[in-house]
Amino acid sequence: MTAEIITLRKVSKVYGSGESAVRALDSVSLSVRERDFVAVMGPSGSGKSTLMHILGCLDVPSSGDYFFAGEDVAQMGETELARIRNRRIGFVFQQFHLLPSMSAWRNVELPLLYRSTTGRRERALRALDEVGLANRVDHRPNQLSGGQQQRVAIARALVTEPTLILADEPTGNLDSQSSKDVLALLRSLNEAGHTVVLITHDAGVASVAGRVVEMSDGTLRERAAA
Amino acid sequence: MNLLRTFDTGFRGLLGHRLRSVLTTLGILFGVAAVICTVGIGQASTDSVQARIAALGTNLLTVTPGSTVSAGVNGGSGSATSLSMQDVSGLSDSYDAPDIEAVAPVVSGRGSLVSTASNWSTTVQGSTPAWLVTNARSMGSGSFFSDHDVQHHAQVMVLGATTALELGAGVGDIVTVNGIPFTVDGILASSGGQGFTNGDDLAVVPITTAQDDITGGSANSVQRILLSATSTDTIGSAYQEADALLLATHHIDTPADADFTITAQSSLQSTAESVTTTLTILLASVAAISLLVGGIGVMNSMLVSVTGRTREIGLRKALGATPGDLMRQFLIEAATLSFVGGVLGVGAALLAAWLIPRFTGISVTLTPAPIIIAVTVAAGVGLIFGVYPAARAARLAPIDALRAE
Numbered sequence: 251m252t253a254e255i256i257t258l259r260k261v262s263k264v265y266g267s268g269e270s271a272v273r274a275l276d277s278v279s280l281s282v283r284e285r286d287f288v289a290v291m292g293p294s295g296s297g298k299s300t301l302m303h304i305l306g307c308l309d310v311p312s313s314g315d316y317f318f319a320g321e322d323v324a325q326m327g328e329t330e331l332a333r334i335r336n337r338r339i340g341f342v343f344q345q346f347h348l349l350p351s352m353s354a355w356r357n358v359e360l361p362l363l364y365r366s367t368t369g370r371r372e373r374a375l376r377a378l379d380e381v382g383l384a385n386r387v388d389h390r391p392n393q394l395s396g397g398q399q400q401r402v403a404i405a406r407a408l409v410t411e412p413t414l415i416l417a418d419e420p421t422g423n424l425d426s427q428s429s430k431d432v433l434a435l436l437r438s439l440n441e442a443g444h445t446v447v448l449i450t451h452d453a454g455v456a457s458v459a460g461r462v463v464e465m466s467d468g469t470l471r472e473r474a475a476a
Numbered sequence: 477m478n479l480l481r482t483f484d485t486g487f488r489g490l491l492g493h494r495l496r497s498v499l500t501t502l503g504i505l506f507g508v509a510a511v512i513c514t515v516g517i518g519q520a521s522t523d524s525v526q527a528r529i530a531a532l533g534t535n536l537l538t539v540t541p542g543s544t545v546s547a548g549v550n551g552g553s554g555s556a557t558s559l560s561m562q563d564v565s566g567l568s569d570s571y572d573a574p575d576i577e578a579v580a581p582v583v584s585g586r587g588s589l590v591s592t593a594s595n596w597s598t599t600v601q602g603s604t605p606a607w608l609v610t611n612a613r614s615m616g617s618g619s620f621f622s623d624h625d626v627q628h629h630a631q632v633m634v635l636g637a638t639t640a641l642e643l644g645a646g647v648g649d650i651v652t653v654n655g656i657p658f659t660v661d662g663i664l665a666s667s668g669g670q671g672f673t674n675g676d677d678l679a680v681v682p683i684t685t686a687q688d689d690i691t692g693g694s695a696n697s698v699q700r701i702l703l704s705a706t707s708t709d710t711i712g713s714a715y716q717e718a719d720a721l722l723l724a725t726h727h728i729d730t731p732a733d734a735d736f737t738i739t740a741q742s743s744l745q746s747t748a749e750s751v752t753t754t755l756t757i758l759l760a761s762v763a764a765i766s767l768l769v770g771g772i773g774v775m776n777s778m779l780v781s782v783t784g785r786t787r788e789i790g791l792r793k794a795l796g797a798t799p800g801d802l803m804r805q806f807l808i809e810a811a812t813l814s815f816v817g818g819v820l821g822v823g824a825a826l827l828a829a830w831l832i833p834r835f836t837g838i839s840v841t842l843t844p845a846p847i848i849i850a851v852t853v854a855a856g857v858g859l860i861f862g863v864y865p866a867a868r869a870a871r872l873a874p875i876d877a878l879r880a881e
Contacts, residue, residue, distance in 0.1 A: 308794060308875045329798045336796020347791045347878060351492030361795040363485055406795075 507770020602686020
């Protein structure tokens with residue numbers, strides 16, 4: 251029996267108020283266990299981005315409970331949430347979000363700057379090695395291909411040894427070969443013991459995950475494993 | 477995040493945006509330098525105008541005769557010969573005119589001066605030793621002739637600096653005026669004043685000698701009487717005393733009929749004061765405008781620089797930076813740019829203050845106040861507009877900041 255990392259209980263998120271209120275999440279419950287590889291699938295507007303923000307502690311639910319590795323995230327203030335994001339979650343974004351002025355390893359080092367750690371360069375280099383970019387550490391993002399940039403972003407997510415890797419449409423801006431590489435990388439990270447939550451609208455991408463849940467109109471539905 | 481690493485991150489942020497950092501620094505640099513230079517130039521002009529006015533003398537009065545009217549033609553001020561040596565001795569009376577310090581009668585004419593080296597034509601004034609005081613002049617070398625010389629019609633002279641230079645004459649040399657030899661007793665220090673007559677091109681001889689040999693005319697009549705009040709403050713009462721005394725000795729009952737005019741140089745003083753006030757206002761407005769322009773430049777470059785980094789702020793937040801971390805980072809960045817820009821701006825201003833007089837002849841006076849104010853305002857504006865947009869971005873939800881364009 252593995253530990254439960256994510257526990258969402260009847261979580262709702264409402265944007266706006268009164269007549270114009272939009273219920274982006276409607277009483278969603280979800281649990282993710284350690285070493286899971288879960289894909290959240292759904293068309294745009296289904297609420298999957300909102301779910302990702304809440305899972306990633308980038309936003310807090312309007313109602314319901316959210317426990318992350320046993321901590322009650324729904325009640326946390328901004329500084330506490332920043333700490334959780336820094337220690338516990340590795341983000342992979344569709345747009346990569348690398349800082350263009352910094353070399354690959356400086357980008358990977360970024361999250362380590364917001365905690366007290368020594369040997370930051372060594373850790374950054376090790377993470378880049380894990381994603382197969384040991385020979386690109388001093389390259390700037392604009393000197394790297396899209397696939398390589400996304401691998402730098404994955405190394406940045408890994409470097410903090412997070413409890414959860416949260417990937418939001420990680421292949422949305424990549425060609426099919428790079429997409430395959432990135433998905434294979436996420437798959438192998440999962441096999442190496444990382445917990446991964448993948449958010450996508452693409453059934454093909456979702457199929458690499460061991461478990462798929464579907465979002466539609468703010469509600470969540472488990473899909474039977476294929 | 478500890479302080480050292482915050483500094484490291486801040487500097488790395490600056491180095492990562494080299495062009496932006498350089499442009500922002502330049503904005504602050506030019507803002508500061510422009511303020512310091514414009515105020516410096518304004519200050520120098522103010523000083524120079526005030527010095528020129530002061531050099532004209534501000535406690536002096538001049539008495540000139542009234543006008544002659546012959547056959548309906550008004551000869552103009554000074555054409556009558558109504559002033560006499562009796563007026564001079566009357567005005568010199570320290571009981572009747574306690575606020576008048578010195579009285580000098582003046583006659584003048586043109587003379588052709590010849591030295592062993594050269595010749596020069598100029599104004600020759602006849603007067604008494606009081607001439608020096610009533611013209612607010614001083615000696616450059618040698619000495620002024622004495623009362624004894626005046627009594628004995630001595631053939632001695634004092635030259636203006638320009639005249640002495642043109643004649644190539646020094647103290648002790650002989651210079652002839654219209655063929656009559658004079659010994660040069662002294663040479664006046666340069667007047668520095670830029671009046672309508674050149675105060676440095678003249679010769680002064682004893683009034684008695686002048687009347688004998690140069691101007692001719694009655695030994696009793698004088699063309700002008702120069703007065704100096706005991707101080708700038710007593711010039712008003714000195715004026716009153718001179719006016720009353722001359723009206724009485726000339727037996728004139730109604731002041732409107734006076735056959736003389738007293739010109740107070742104190743009108744110069746009030747002019748000087750209003751000029752100074754105007755210049756101060758001008759200077760302050762120039763400084764305020766350049767501060768405003770400089771400040772807006774700094775504000776723009778800072779706003780653009782920080783607003784363009786909203787996504788970076790969002791990313792750093794997503795990766796675990798707290799609002800405090802971000803505030804410190806941008807504070808350090810803004811403070812560094814402001815400081816470096818300010819210091820370089822002062823440097824540029826000093827360089828300009830050194831170069832401008834060499835190439836344009838415009839002088840620049842640097843005083844500490846504008847330097848301090850310019851640096852403080854530029855750095856303050858830089859800090860506020862470097863940190864305020866960062867603080868706003870740091871308050872955004874990270875996801876909104878990440879999506880910013």
